Amino acid sequence: MITLSSDFGSPYPAAMKGAILQRSDARLVDITHDFPRQDVTAAAFWLREILPYFPPAVHCVVVDPGVGTERAAIAVRAGEHVLVGPDNGVLLPVARRLTQDFETFEIAYEDPGSTTFHGRDVFAPAAATVHEAGVDSFESGERFERVPEYVDLQFPEPSEREDGVTGEVLIVDGFGNAITNIPGEYLAERFGSDVTVNGAWAPVRRTYAAVEDGSRLVTVGSHGNVELAVNQGRGDERFSVKSGSRIRLRWADSNQ
Amino acid sequence: MITLSSDFGSPYPAAMKGAILQRSDARLVDITHDFPRQDVTAAAFWLREILPYFPPAVHCVVVDPGVGTERAAIAVRAGEHVLVGPDNGVLLPVARRLTQDFETFEIAYEDPGSTTFHGRDVFAPAAATVHEAGVDSFESGERFERVPEYVDLQFPEPSEREDGVTGEVLIVDGFGNAITNIPGEYLAERFGSDVTVNGAWAPVRRTYAAVEDGSRLVTVGSHGNVELAVNQGRGDERFSVKSGSRIRLRWADSNQ
């Protein structure tokens, strides 16, 4: 099984599929080709949330603002999964979630005719090669060289405070839900009560439908993080936040 | 074969695919993940039009405004097809079109860690379970209980009048075609002539290309219903209608 993820939209990903199917009859599964353009952080977040739900597979990821520059192409072996993509950090959060014992390899590739479509000319063929050779092929192959250094990417950590917690919006999803870096555990005992978000009150609820249509709520999303949302509406607009916005949650009982 | 339908957009459906592929190697076919958000009626209409074209399959449908509330999860056995989704009526129109002898079962599920992503945590695993156990497994399984009651959904019926027929717009498709609840049979003898739509004349034609670019027409869509359209344009805008708009067709010969 080979999964494909990119920010290419349409129709470029089809050429990647052709390039794989010329070399392998692996099952192909699209993760998405609509990651926000060239947004390595957003892609890294989604991959971390989604890929661990898959059985062992080769995952071909192309969100690559540095295409055509000197950045390396890498493969990351994480348990029985292999991640293939550019060396810009996009693969690291999911690798770390899959296992602490991941290993990184640089992919040797000839300069393709095209300098602008490494998805088709470098990463898709590399994913097919890994799939056909198997997850244990790295040591014996000439095409992959183990490298100890790579570009890392870590999401920012929230800071706990006496009367609450301060974090930031990591990404806004297609529904307008603002997903923060604050672990949902902070709200574990607070469902049914209220908190303030950057100074304004909002109810903490387990489900969107627990508030009226168009009303704000603070919840814990399917990813396990605190999320600012609106039932049947856009949380980013109603909370006036976007990717990177600072979020201060303050507990209702802190000023009693 | 398992088909997937939702209003999740991207990238959430990929987690549903992973959850299925952990449990089954069924062939997966996307119907769409771009149903209008939380629009149960629109999804029910499209499923009724599309799923009967498929060979026997398990169809996993998640358009679920009540996620996280007490609404049940159900499976509907309709001939050799099984429909899995929320108990909000979305599965009923297609079930009824597949067979009059459909049967409904409630799906028992443990409260998943997430209260907001039942697509991944409840419906996808249930679809995989049904696929692996087979369409005849409901009676013997502990996970499914036959239930005689369920939330139904019926599309409104048009009313015939002496000089025409009155109905409403069920949905507007991505091209801007306004699809009504009026059966195409009403126009069977009228192709080539004109009718009035809410008082304004429009030609009845078999094909969009039978009128000039940008011109209005009344036709019978691939779904068999009367459709208000514009050749290479948007019918909803030019007829000033939207989902739910009342439509009165009056025959050209009625005032002779």
Added chain:
Amino acid sequence: MITLSSDFGSPYPAAMKGAILQRSDARLVDITHDFPRQDVTAAAFWLREILPYFPPAVHCVVVDPGVGTERAAIAVRAGEHVLVGPDNGVLLPVARRLTQDFETFEIAYEDPGSTTFHGRDVFAPAAATVHEAGVDSFESGERFERVPEYVDLQFPEPSEREDGVTGEVLIVDGFGNAITNIPGEYLAERFGSDVTVNGAWAPVRRTYAAVEDGSRLVTVGSHGNVELAVNQGRGDERFSVKSGSRIRLRWADSNQ
């Protein structure tokens, strides 16, 4: 393997898949269903760029402004590939790129119940029939008749001038890159230097990242043609061009 391409958006292509899967268990691969609506030239361009990357397959293409008119349905045998679609030229540029010895056949079909959805009712069943019967079945089958004439489509040719070359924009992709009909070979010796585009200076670079964010460049895209682009921005807007715009490239050294 059957690939599917259309301008249908969502959810109509799912009915095409069902219609195929009723008749064949072929592997299905979506090329795209988001070709610009009824734009035969754009679809023909993308198919020519993408399909040659695939292993031998049946390719079902539906971009069909003339649906329901007298236009024929054709199959084109190009080497081990077969292209199925409307006789409006959309299949010809890719057929010609696959092989100079392509052959065209008219597909006989009964008038389907629907006059507006030949994708589901004519082309999908025809693609399944070809797939099941094999690429050598045309001569023996009753359903396909060899025809010497078909609607052709040729992209316009650029004209070389003493101090440069004049061509036009063929299409603008989803990133805003303006793809011209000028072969990349014209720029082979000019990377690192500047040219004028319709009178204004722009650098010729191999990669988007070779200029600053938001800056214009002239490059050679993955398709091998000259492309007007902006690093992390839209080339069509910054060069003030659209599909069909005339482009005059003039060499920097021509006025020395």
